[in-house]
Amino acid sequence: MPEQEVLATEFARYRQAVMTEIEVPGPAAVRRAVRRRRRSHLAAGATAALTLLAGPVVGYAALDRPAPGPTPVEPTPSATASPSPTASGSGSPSPSSATTSAGPTGAPDGRISRAQLLAGPVTLPTWHVDAGCPNGRVRLTGEAGWETNTLLALDTGDIDGDGAAETVALVQCVRGTGGPQQVVAFDRDRSGRIVTVGQVTRTMRERPQWLIALDVRDDGVVRVQVGDIAPGGGWPGDWSQRQWRGHRWDGRSFGQVSGPTAFAPNPHEANLVLTATDLLLATAPDGSRAGTVTVRIRNAGTGPAAYVALRLDLPSALRPDGDGWAPCRNTPATTSQPVGCDLGRLDAGAEFQLTLGLRAAAGVTVGRGTADVDARPMDARFTVVEEVYEADNVVRIDYR
Numbered sequence: 531m532p533e534q535e536v537l538a539t540e541f542a543r544y545r546q547a548v549m550t551e552i553e554v555p556g557p558a559a560v561r562r563a564v565r566r567r568r569r570s571h572l573a574a575g576a577t578a579a580l581t582l583l584a585g586p587v588v589g590y591a592a593l594d595r596p597a598p599g600p601t602p603v604e605p606t607p608s609a610t611a612s613p614s615p616t617a618s619g620s621g622s623p624s625p626s627s628a629t630t631s632a633g634p635t636g637a638p639d640g641r642i643s644r645a646q647l648l649a650g651p652v653t654l655p656t657w658h659v660d661a662g663c664p665n666g667r668v669r670l671t672g673e674a675g676w677e678t679n680t681l682l683a684l685d686t687g688d689i690d691g692d693g694a695a696e697t698v699a700l701v702q703c704v705r706g707t708g709g710p711q712q713v714v715a716f717d718r719d720r721s722g723r724i725v726t727v728g729q730v731t732r733t734m735r736e737r738p739q740w741l742i743a744l745d746v747r748d749d750g751v752v753r754v755q756v757g758d759i760a761p762g763g764g765w766p767g768d769w770s771q772r773q774w775r776g777h778r779w780d781g782r783s784f785g786q787v788s789g790p791t792a793f794a795p796n797p798h799e800a801n802l803v804l805t806a807t808d809l810l811l812a813t814a815p816d817g818s819r820a821g822t823v824t825v826r827i828r829n830a831g832t833g834p835a836a837y838v839a840l841r842l843d844l845p846s847a848l849r850p851d852g853d854g855w856a857p858c859r860n861t862p863a864t865t866s867q868p869v870g871c872d873l874g875r876l877d878a879g880a881e882f883q884l885t886l887g888l889r890a891a892a893g894v895t896v897g898r899g900t901a902d903v904d905a906r907p908m909d910a911r912f913t914v915v916e917e918v919y920e921a922d923n924v925v926r927i928d929y930r
Contacts, residue, residue, distance in 0.1 A: 687746030799833025817892030
């Protein structure tokens with residue numbers, strides 16, 4: 531056999547032997563290879579996306595606002611880590627380095643995000659005695675529910691002068707549409723656990739009944755905006771008087787160091803209740819017709835009315851008559867219709883009772899009909915103020 535034929539025969543035999551050991555890549559193998567390449571591309575894309583999102587995530591933490599659609603966070607040691615990045619060269623801080631981060635003086639970093647406060651139980655100071663709200667070691671919630679301790683607002687700042695920031699939270703025990711509130715300061719210990727510094731302030735049964743906002747100043751003073759009366763039950767929030775009060779930590783507790791300590795009477799707390807009798811006219815010897823109407827104005831509210839405005843929408847032929855109008859601060863006989871009587875201060879639980887004479891001149895026909903009698907509370911500037919319930923401020927009487 532020629533040499534070329536021998537070589538060709540041996541090469542064919544060798545090729546057949548080798549090909550039986552090699553798997554030819556069919557459609558399934560091709561799909562596996564494509565999936566491996568796609569996973570590599572997705573992993574690279576996810577890494578790039580996380581790098582781009584690192585800035586916004588830190589921004590959300592600094593603003594103490596939850597990112598849209600947050601997922602539940604389990605209470606693990608890493609859940610209390612500071613959201614601030616460390617100075618290490620790695621792309622993300624390790625749990626140990628995050629929990630031991632400190633301020634310039636070596637104090638633990640007490641910046642705590644909303645998600646971290648909601649992640650596990652915290653120690654909450656007691657509410658006022660009859661609040662009936664959970665305290666001690668409790669879980670805060672992000673959404674209001676019956677008798678839940680709901681986290682409303684956060685701010686951070688160095689409140690104890692240790693060179694590191696602490697976190698101040700506004701919490702409400704939700705009961706119906708309201709409930710008691712308190713402002714609480716939190717920090718971290720050396721191991722990174724969240725600890726309670728103390729209660730800054732809280733609502734009271736009397737005043738204040740509403741905590742609105744908080745702000746930690748650079749000098750460590752915790753400012754809280756308070757309202758005298760909490761909105762609800764027909765009371766709009768814009769009727770409430772508001773004040774900013776500052777509180778400072780003295781190493782053991784918080785005390786008020788700035789702002790008012792009391793509220794002036796709220797004019798909207800007055801609740802006037804009016805009753806009046808019908809007016810029966812009789813003919814006098816001089817031919818005129820005269821009679822009296824008895825008006826009772828009671829303040830059923832919890833606050834005083836600085837002044838009371840009384841108005842009688844009677845026919846113009848009837849004019850004020852007699853000494854019953856003496857309590858009026860104005861001169862009713864000179865007023866136009868309706869006849870007005872401006873009265874003085876009416877404290878809560880007090881009342882005015884007036885017997886007011888009215889007379890029509892001889893020869894004037896009065897007839898018979900109905901008339902409205904109206905009483906309204908006024909503030910110190912003689913401006914009529916609204917009440918929660920005004921249906922009892924007007925009564926309709928008959929005259930004849």
